Amino acid sequence: MKIRAIAARTLAPVIARKESLNTALPKGLAQVSDQERALLQQFCYGVMRFYPRLNLLAKKLLKKPFKEYDRDLEALVLIGLYQLLEMRIPQHAALSETVDAAVDLKKDWAKGLINAVLRRLQREQESLCQQLDENPVFHYCHPLWMIDKLSHNWPDNWQQILEENNQHPPMTLRVNQHRISRDEYLQDLIAEGIEASASPFSGSAIQLEKACDVGLLPGFDDGMVSVQDEAAQLSAYLLDLKPGQRVLDACAAPGGKLCHILEHQPDLDHVTAIELEDNRALRIDENLDRLQLDAEVIIADAASADWWDKQSFDRILVDAPCSASGVIRRNPDIKHMRQNEDLKVLADIQLSILQNCWQMLAPGGTLVYATCSVFPQENERVVARFLKLQHNAIHQPITADWGTERPFGRQLFPQTEGHDGFYYAVLHKDQS
Known part of the structure; x- marks a missing residue:
């Protein structure tokens, strides 16, 4: 099964509010090669990060909503929209691969529908997004209740909170200072070519310049360090x-x-x-x-x-x-x-x-x-x-x-x- 179909099946129960992404994603990751894991995660996290915006856009592009048993197709449409709006994958490849994924889902009948939706976005992206941007859910990419509550509770901070929520988080480590000092561990990271800096508030924290696999962290398996915000x-x-x-x-x-x-x-x-x-x-x-x-x-x-x-x-x-x-x-x-x-x-x-x-x-x-x-x-x-x-x-x-x-x-x-x-x-x- 192709990766976009796996991503669609992974996201379907999340969109239906039957499973969290933390529960659903490992099942999807078990079906892909090591080389494809990062792309599957990008599809799943990206769609859910921008779900409020993508969902409004999908409703605008579709004549009627999908049935409950077609949640995988709904997810596939969102994956297609996400690729066209947020990813650097060539648009022709994103479109053709997403359309073909309907076959893997054993729903060949939906190929024409998905193709039409994605091509319409290509043609009308600027005008559609301009219209929808007047809606705060689309603009801030959060549900309305959350926007209202945050703006009421934090009149000086709510926009910053919403903006940060839409970003990729940094990877932060906690050094086991019973075993090694933070400065010593920083030197170990530098020796391995991993750029990092000491965090300001926790004396055990180190923030990586770029996230990496824990297997690359010196001493991780031996308990020298953990991943923790x-x-x-x-x-x-x-x-x-x-x-x-x-x-x-x-x-x-x-x-x-x-x-x-x-x-x-x-x-x-x-x-x-x-x-x-x-x-x-x-x-x-x-x-x-x-x-x-x-x-x-x-x-x-x-x-x-x-x-x-x-x-x-x-x-x-x-x-x-x-x-x-x-x-x-x-x-x-x-x-x-x-x-x-x-x-x-x-x-x-x-x-x-x-x-x-x-x-x-x-x-x-x-x-x-x-x-x-x-x-x-x-x-x-x-x-x-x-x-x-x-x-x-x-x-x-x-x-x-x-x-x-x-x-x-x-x-x-x-x-x-x-x-x-x-x-x-x-x-x-x-x-x-």
Whole structure:
């Protein structure tokens, strides 16, 4: 099967909101050669990154929408539009290969339709895009609810957030400084011809000039380095870890922050990680094994205390499930998968997890609440609700040169050639 047909079948369940791209893409990658992997990823990520715009354009070009059972054809049309608008593939090749992919999908009847749609775009691209650009969904390439909410919440930053969401993210590393210093590892990268620089906010972070396969990173298999965004690395520093402490990482998968905790303070007494889903818990184990680190991994619900043995923790990280609106550039299907009504549901789950974990925190202990969201509804407002309910909880302002200070915590926005969108709040438990 040709690569465009594989891409169409990969994207079909994502467009139907039945699977995330993270779930669907590995199935597609398993069907292509190593040489084709990058192109398949480009098709899939590109279509979802520009889906709001491509979808409006497709509706304009098609006389009627595709049936549910023809989602693969809908995806194929979007792949064709994406190639003509955003890729450097010669247009005649993009058009002919996309039309021919309908045969691989066993839908020969659609060849004429796809050909007509793509040729019309070639002829009328300027006028069509000019008309549609008056629509903010087309212009900003985001769903309207997201545009409205961001412009309301962040009147000075919303356009920058939307623009960053449409960009390719940088590749950032976390150096295991228990094994090697950041400066030494930078020299190792330079020796391998990999251009990189130290990131400004995390003392363990290095940003690559250009993304590369992890197999090319010196010492990756030996646990010298991991891939992790700089914003996500800040949690280990905010926990203010001390030797001999007991630490809980709630909602721990895939284990990046957990491993950083263990690297940052190797003399902790005990570290527990909980994760709800079996397959995601396996990712934690894989990361621990590669980095030669040790933690107790429990498959459990962070909103329940059923698993807890009543031994309190000195430090707790609650990296709560969220809309992931701060990492859209890494997971562009979020624009399509998330709905406005999800935020209330998520905020209630976040509060429930916070309340449950709070009982496990020792008096005098610290809890760091984190999300990769840019919506205050999931961030400072959850913390405000929590503080009203827990009278022994004290908000500890974060003094830092990153992010924006909020009434509670600090908010980071996605940055060009920098960190993702993230939120942190530090909560201290009264000794009395």
